[in-house]
Amino acid sequence: MITKDQILGIDDAHLVTLPNGHQLMPEVAEKFAQMQASAALDGHDLQICSSFRSFDRQLSIWNRKWQGELPLNTLNGTQLNANELSDENKIHAIMLWSALPGASRHHWGTDFDVYDKSKVDLYTAETQGSFELIPEEYEGNGPCAQLSLWLLENAKRFGFYFPYASYRGGVAKEPWHLSYRPIAENIIADFSLRGLSKQLNMANFLGKEAVIPSLSTLFSRYTLNNGTQ
Known part of the structure; x- marks a missing residue:
């Protein structure tokens, strides 16, 4: 059972920490390990590069972007x-590109x-470049293209899906983002916008006067990726 504070990223007591430091719910960690082993048999080194992110960390990202301290990019990188x-x-x-805290x-x-x-x-060593976590790296000749194809075919066998598989006027396409459907869908069904509004009002959250009146629309468009299309 996940609590309201855990849904909002305030409490992480429901999570287990993996050897690489990433945090997931126990059932999710188990299913990921199974998927990872299956991917390895087909020659893919499936690893997590980002998992749990706390409310405070997401709040910091939001506030720095609001103030212009972190880049704000369009879909084409402008x-x-x-x-x-x-x-x-x-x-x-x-x-x-970045979610509301909570x-x-x-x-x-x-x-x-x-x-x-x-x-x-191998890619970064050969090109002397950096890995940027952008869609192009998961397509064509990108270093994660073959893994991406494998996941599209196999992730559902382990209960995972891509909540941001395509751009629909909400969140940009994220071919790297996986979600464990059996639990995530229950969280969505139980999500309290009233609780989120209360938390944002209490926090040092920049732009709250513009965000909170539109919270329901923003949650649907971005978190749920219902978009505008």
């Missing part, structure tokens, strides 16, 4: 000036980002 945007446009620019699926312990570590290590 960088925006946060100081030149209206509050409404700034909200949508942030949420294209409304991130990474709070739950059901969601995580993956990559093919061996192929990425």
